[in-house]
Amino acid sequence: MHRQRKQDMNKQELIDAVASSTGASKAITGEAVDAVIGAITNAVVKGDTVQLVGFGSFSQGSRAARTGRNPATGEEISIAAAKTVKFTAGKAFKDAVNGARK
Template sequence: MNKTELVESVSDSSHLSKKDVQAVLDGFLATIGDSLKKGEKVALVGFGTFETVKKEARTGRNPRTGEALEIPARTVPKFSAGKSLREAIDLAVGSGES
């Protein structure tokens, strides 16, 4: 499912206009992004937690040439699914639902 399909699905299930759902979704994503940029954790109980993780600098290899190269340290976003989401997916996938 892409963003357009998500907006359409939420619009259908909530009886809100696609324009309103799009505005809420854009605001939701911007707020999460802004919080992560500040180093804050965003926890949605039952769904999951968005946070940032620091990756240390390391030496890697160019897969084409095999040449060693330095990969700089960086901060990356991470999502950890909550218990309710994990259980719901496990039940759906385990029972053969799609």
């Protein structure tokens, strides 16, 4: 039995879906989606956490510097510390994904 993989939704498809559900034009919806993404990005870049109750929260994390290994040569390499972006799903979102009923 083969499991069929569902297609990922891209940004334009998201805009189309939101425009369809709200009745707004695709142009206005595209601007709104871009504004939301921009606001979340700017807040996380500043180190803030963005909480969308029922959906989840976006925040900044960090990864410590570490020693890795080049898989082609086996040579040890230094991997610099880096900032990361974290998304933690909210309870309602997790429940929806897992099919929980209210």
